[in-house]
Amino acid sequence: xxxxxxxxxxxxxxxxxxxxxxxxxxxxxxxxxxxxxxxxxxxxxxxxxxxxxxxxxxxxxxxxxxxxxxxxxxxxxxxxxxxxxxxxxxxxxxxxxxxxxxxxxxxxxxxxxxxxxxxxxxxxxxxxxxxxxxxxxxxxxxxxxxxxxxxxxxxxxxxxxxxxxxxxxxxxxxxxxxxxxxxxxxxxxxxxxxxxxxxxxxxxx
Amino acid sequence: xxxxxxxxxxxxxxxxxxxxxxxxxxxxxxxxxxxxxxxxxxxxxxxxxxxxxxxxxxxxxxxxxxxxxxxxxxxxxxxxxxxxxxxxxx
Numbered sequence: 002x003x004x005x006x007x008x009x010x011x012x013x014x015x016x017x018x019x020x021x022x023x024x025x026x027x028x029x030x031x032x033x034x035x036x037x038x039x040x041x042x043x044x045x046x047x048x049x050x051x052x053x054x055x056x057x058x059x060x061x062x063x064x065x066x067x068x069x070x071x072x073x074x075x076x077x078x079x080x081x082x083x084x085x086x087x088x089x090x091x092x093x094x095x096x097x098x099x100x101x102x103x104x105x106x107x108x109x110x111x112x113x114x115x116x117x118x119x120x121x122x123x124x125x126x127x128x129x130x131x132x133x134x135x136x137x138x139x140x141x142x143x144x145x146x147x148x149x150x151x152x153x154x155x156x157x158x159x160x161x162x163x164x165x166x167x168x169x170x171x172x173x174x175x176x177x178x179x180x181x182x183x184x185x186x187x188x189x190x191x192x193x194x195x196x197x198x199x200x201x202x203x204x205x206x
Numbered sequence: 207x208x209x210x211x212x213x214x215x216x217x218x219x220x221x222x223x224x225x226x227x228x229x230x231x232x233x234x235x236x237x238x239x240x241x242x243x244x245x246x247x248x249x250x251x252x253x254x255x256x257x258x259x260x261x262x263x264x265x266x267x268x269x270x271x272x273x274x275x276x277x278x279x280x281x282x283x284x285x286x287x288x289x290x291x292x293x294x295x296x
Contacts, residue, residue: 018271030276037279053294077227081217190259198251201230
């Protein structure tokens with residue numbers, strides 16, 4: 002070990018205080034807490050604008066609840082495949098890791114495809130970011146900003162998980178080396194958790 | 207080194223999430239007061255979010271302080287609602 006490395010180890014604790022298994026996991030949690038505040042700000046802003054408006058449309062009359070319920074189901078399924086991939090690699094099951102990671106990526110891609118279908122359908126009916134024929138001038142703006150911001154996160158998650166899948170295919174993970182999968186999983190479950198809230202606040206309420 | 211804990215029943219959590227989602231859809235068609243629907247939907251959404259956080263993100267098995275980090279955004283959002291509530295004019 003070099004002299005610099007010895008000095009570095011002397012001044013920095015080797016173990017993360019909150020997540021003893023890795024600093025990366027703590028980093029992801031702090032990132033997610035910050036990201037949650039972004040979503041929180043947007044959802045609270047949405048609530049403020051909606052409550053202040055006298056002619057806000059009933060979302061279930063305008064938006065496709067059945068389709069988005071299915072999208073919610075898809076994200077829940079992809080969260081399950083994500084935890085199953087982590088569970089597989091903890092047992093040293095390489096093929097299980099690859100299979101479940103692939104299914105998770107597939108779930109994310111399917112979600113994005115359905116969101117693109119939903120958006121194009123709503124735009125055809127006149128719902129845009131600058132206006133809509135259903136009442137409540139900012140209904141379209143808040144809908145596209147909230148679901149679009151979440152969609153960007155799903156897209157980022159698909160790219161992230163594809164990179165993790167690439168590493169898995171090269172055999173980078175093992176029974177005692179699976180932090181990368183766990184950290185990516187945290188991000189993906191967060192995306193699922195936020196969608197659960199968006200589904201309720203934007204589509205159902 | 208990874209912290210060892212008993213693996214949760216992931217499929218059991220999945221069935222709970224699915225049941226709560228179906229319940230959410232049913233709630234919006236219930237012939238009850240709007241306020242009851244709002245309370246039920248928010249309660250169901252928070253229950254589902256808690257299941258994901260506790261079991262899929264393993265918060266139930268992490269250190270208590272990490273749970274506080276995870277709860278901080280919720281507290282700040284409640285604070286935000288409190289701060290902007292005087293400006294809400296329905």
